[in-house]
Amino acid sequence: MSKGNNSNSNKLTLAVLQLPGGSNVSANVRQAVEHIAQLKAANPQLQLAILPESFNGPYAIEEFGKHAESVPDGPTCRELSQLAKKLAIYIIGGSIIERDANNKLYNTCTVWSPTGKLIGRHRKIHLFTMHIEPDQLGGVYFDESAALTAGNEPTVVEIGPHKVGIGICHDKRFEELARIYRNMGCSMLVYPSAFCICQGPMHWELLQRARAHDNQLFVVTCAPARNNMSGYVAYGHSMIVDPWARVQREAGDGFELMVEEIDFNKVDEVRRQIPIYKQRRTDVYDLARAST
Numbered sequence: 001m002s003k004g005n006n007s008n009s010n011k012l013t014l015a016v017l018q019l020p021g022g023s024n025v026s027a028n029v030r031q032a033v034e035h036i037a038q039l040k041a042a043n044p045q046l047q048l049a050i051l052p053e054s055f056n057g058p059y060a061i062e063e064f065g066k067h068a069e070s071v072p073d074g075p076t077c078r079e080l081s082q083l084a085k086k087l088a089i090y091i092i093g094g095s096i097i098e099r100d101a102n103n104k105l106y107n108t109c110t111v112w113s114p115t116g117k118l119i120g121r122h123r124k125i126h127l128f129t130m131h132i133e134p135d136q137l138g139g140v141y142f143d144e145s146a147a148l149t150a151g152n153e154p155t156v157v158e159i160g161p162h163k164v165g166i167g168i169c170h171d172k173r174f175e176e177l178a179r180i181y182r183n184m185g186c187s188m189l190v191y192p193s194a195f196c197i198c199q200g201p202m203h204w205e206l207l208q209r210a211r212a213h214d215n216q217l218f219v220v221t222c223a224p225a226r227n228n229m230s231g232y233v234a235y236g237h238s239m240i241v242d243p244w245a246r247v248q249r250e251a252g253d254g255f256e257l258m259v260e261e262i263d264f265n266k267v268d269e270v271r272r273q274i275p276i277y278k279q280r281r282t283d284v285y286d287l288a289r290a291s292t
């Protein structure tokens with residue numbers, strides 16, 4: 001656990017909470033609130049706390065409607081808003097299932113400022129749809145679109161002076177979204193996630209390092225702790241990848257709280273020394289697109 005002095009605005013101390021999930025929504029929210037408060041007490045320099053995808057209820061198609069709530073007036077949002085204000089920190093509130101006024105459900109990440117204000121609402125853009133045969137990787141069948149509606153907008157929030165792009169789990173497979181965030185000036189991408197154990201060993205780290213490499217920024221994921229008794233077994237391994245595409249910190253698969261300092265000077269350092277963004281040949285790419 002690093003405890004550096006981050007009075008320098010180019011540094012940010014964040015916490016990634018790899019929490020176990022359960023079916024009791026208010027117990028899940030309470031454990032998140034208690035752990036964040038304890039982390040802040042132990043690390044007064046903490047500025048940002050990040051929670052996992054679907055942190056307040058089971059990640060299961062048939063359960064989504066049961067624990068859906070409105071944003072920003074629902075009970076989970078109220079708790080996160082009050083906590084952010086009380087501790088004077090930013091919170092990237094993992095995701096919850098949002099029910100809108102038309103009864104549509106979304107997988108939604110809310111972001112809270114140190115005054116308790118909602119500064120971002122990201123509705124998962126790429127819904128998790130996968131059908132891997134049982135003889136491959138143990139098999140996976142999941143189709144979020146059976147219950148959820150996809151979001152249509154990228155979400156950039158300002159954490160202090162730093163622009164941060166938000167995605168939710170499967171969103172990280174899509175390089176176009178990460179590139180849009182880079183074009184919008186982001187120096188960090190945060191993906192609350194619940195990656196599956198089947199693809200985890202093969203793609204989890206690869207995708208984060210790829211997004212970090214291509215866009216020369218930090219990539220942070222926050223996953224639930226693994227529960228082998230659950231219908232959907234999450235991979236865990238919450239991770240922080242630096243702009244050189246090196247793994248700075250990685251959790252195991254169980255309950256784990258990581259506090260880490262992010263040094264945004266590294267973003268400029270990499271971009272200066274490996275200037276691939278300036279070297280892009282959009283003229284060539286445009287020609288290739290025109291000919292297909």
Ligand SMILES: NC(=O)CCC(=O)C(=O)O
Binds near residue numbers: 128168193194195196
């Ligand atoms: N919750 C998710 O979006 C899971 C995504 C996933 O496991 C993948 O392979 O993509």
